[in-house]
Amino acid sequence: MGLQQAQIPKVQLALKRLTILISQQLVIPLTFSCPKTPGSVILKPPLLAKNREKRNEIRRNIEGQTRNCIEVWDGSDEKLHFCEGSGLGSGGFYQPGYRDGAKLHLKMMCLGKNWDPQTSEYGDYRLIDGAKPPMIPPEFLQLVEKAIRDSHDLLAQDSKGINPEKILPWMSPNICLVNFYSENGRLGLHQDKDESEVSLREGLPVVSFSIGDSADFLYGDQRDVDKADKILLESGDVLIFGGSSRHIFHGVTAIHPNTVPKLLSEETNLRPGRLNLTFRQS
Numbered sequence: 001m002g003l004q005q006a007q008i009p010k011v012q013l014a015l016k017r018l019t020i021l022i023s024q025q026l027v028i029p030l031t032f033s034c035p036k037t038p039g040s041v042i043l044k045p046p047l048l049a050k051n052r053e054k055r056n057e058i059r060r061n062i063e064g065q066t067r068n069c070i071e072v073w074d075g076s077d078e079k080l081h082f083c084e085g086s087g088l089g090s091g092g093f094y095q096p097g098y099r100d101g102a103k104l105h106l107k108m109m110c111l112g113k114n115w116d117p118q119t120s121e122y123g124d125y126r127l128i129d130g131a132k133p134p135m136i137p138p139e140f141l142q143l144v145e146k147a148i149r150d151s152h153d154l155l156a157q158d159s160k161g162i163n164p165e166k167i168l169p170w171m172s173p174n175i176c177l178v179n180f181y182s183e184n185g186r187l188g189l190h191q192d193k194d195e196s197e198v199s200l201r202e203g204l205p206v207v208s209f210s211i212g213d214s215a216d217f218l219y220g221d222q223r224d225v226d227k228a229d230k231i232l233l234e235s236g237d238v239l240i241f242g243g244s245s246r247h248i249f250h251g252v253t254a255i256h257p258n259t260v261p262k263l264l265s266e267e268t269n270l271r272p273g274r275l276n277l278t279f280r281q282s
Contacts, residue, residue: 091131093180106185111136111176113282120194122175122282136176136279144173144207144279147238168242171204173279181215181255181274189223189251195282204281205242211235211275214259219250235261252276 093107096117104117110133114126125132148170155164175195179187192206210233217239220228228249233239241248255274264270 091126091133093178094128104187105181106187107180107182109133109178111140111178112174115175115177115194122194136173140176140277140279141173143209147207147240148205151240166243168240169202169204171199171207171242171281173207173281175280175282177276177278177280179276179278180271181213181252181276183213183255183257183272185252185255185273187252189218189220189225189228189249191247191249192278192280193247195280199281200246203243203246205240205246207279208239209277210237210239211277212260212264212270213272213274214256215252215274215276216254216256217250218253219248221248223249225253232256234259235264 091109091114093109095103095106096108097103099118110126112133112135113122113124114131114133115122116127119127148168151168152164155167159167181187193200195204212235214232214234216230217233218225218228218230219241228251230253241250252274257272260270260272
């Protein structure tokens with residue numbers, strides 16, 4: 001599969017919901033918490049209704065069906081323990097920059113392998129400090145696997161006999177980029193194209209988990225903000241793009257402050273902002 005824009009269709013994958021339990025367990029160990037303050041904010045009913053209708057519209061456009069969002073968590077009390085303090089120590093969060101000295105408007109750390117925005121390459125160690133990225137917790141890998149499996153179930157309903165794996169291939173992630181966006185955070189339109197030639201050619205998917213404040217997510221078949229489509233990604237959303245949509249341009253244009261779910265805020269003291277975990281195979 002080449003990178004020509006004409007070969008890149010509109011996003012055709014799955015946008016789904018995770019239960020709040022996933023969000024709680026993913027956030028706590030990354031130590032993006034702060035002292036509790038009174039007056040936790042929750043989305044007002046009209047905005048919730050608006051978001052729900054928008055999500056239904058997205059599902060109709062992307063998946064061709066309008067069933068309710070799928071929960072990929074089984075509701076058990078199992079905890080996802082991720083090395084307490086990993087986000088603060090060696091290999092933890094930092095503000096990355098490009099070769100020209102410009103800084104990204106986010107904080108980043110990597111799991112599995114390190115991605116360097118200056119070289120656009122993956123490696124076993126981080127160039128700025130020689131730190132080795134923490135391993136991806138097995139529980140996270142299970143979540144990715146279940147998200148892809150549930151997407152296959154959705155695609156099987158509308159693929160008219162076509163093997164869902166031909167549309168959305170399986171992948172075994174060995175990379176996780178963890179980005180934290182403050183209320184002023186953003187990320188310009190770009191393609192995820194630093195993986196191996198085989199990974200890109202086969203369209204192995206990118207699986208993204210959103211936690212915390214909502215964000216405006218742009219996507220399109222060319223690097224043009226004015227022509228891109230926009231959706232709202234809320235806490236607990238899972239976005240997957242692979243197959244013929246693997247090379248879409250995408251980015252984050254805005255973070256909506258104080259939109260973190262009330263329960264998540266109360267249980268985790270999550271620092272204001274959006275936490276995004278993006279899994280891929282090199």
